[in-house]
Amino acid sequence: METFGVRLHRAVTERGPLCVGIDPHPGLLARWGLPDDVDGLDRFARTVVEAIGDQVAVVKPQSAFFERFGARGVGILESTIRQLRESGALVLLDVKRGDIGSTVAAYASAYLDPAAPLYVDAVTASPYLGVGSLAPMFELAATHGGGVFVLALTSNPEGAQVQRAHGADGRTVAQTVIDEISQLNAGAQPLGSFGLVVGATIGDTGHDLSRVNGPLLAPGLGAQGATAADLRTVFGSSLPSVLPSYSREVLGAGPDPAALRAAAERVLADCRGVLAD
């Protein structure tokens, strides 16, 4: 069985380092001329998959925008995931789960068990009930070749209050998260399966990402104000592990599939220029 790290490394080599989010905001549905209902959601998601599913390495549906419509919305999330897998993109489901360990085990089986209806290649997870509470996710991911992207330094300004607080040993909370995930990835070749989320908006915070040996998902580009050039400041020598992530910046080009593809190509070119430095 191939690990997520191996599969991600291959996808990025073949398609380039880019993650595009599917975030069907009500405002985007309106701009695309779609109703703010389940049919609009379905058409939006299908259009994105058909436009870029065979082009980008990773696609990240944001679960919240599907859950908004209840069971039928989650049904569309299921079919979106299936279509994405058929198109060859890796699916990173953005659900930011985190809880006590016994409940995390249930979340793990919801997303990382190949028999589950919402089975995906990787999920986002919140470590702020303690990184150790996510162990059942790490274990199931390792068993089935899945991945987990753990929030470290998020792109929103409110995150700093918690994430950059200092613990008794002098490290920030975020640095302890980074160090624990680094341990999980130790020795993995060519890349570990456990990623971190580090916002492109945060500037130079002095955190040490040099031992992560896993993917660094960088949201906050485009709509939240960060530019590809900011990746250099945030990631420094860790740039080769960065997976830039855009949602509204690309989605705003729709609904024309050719325009969506062109937008994805444009942001990938912007990022390649920086990541190749």
Ligand SMILES: O=C(O)c1cc(=O)[nH]c(=O)n1[C@@H]1O[C@H](COP(=O)(O)O)[C@@H](O)[C@H]1O
């Ligand atoms: O885990 C994430 O993807 C994430 C982490 C973070 O720190 N900041 C962040 O914006 N995100 C998600 O990334 C997407 C950003 O969307 P845009 O701002 O439209 O590119 C949203 O789905 C957010 O929930």
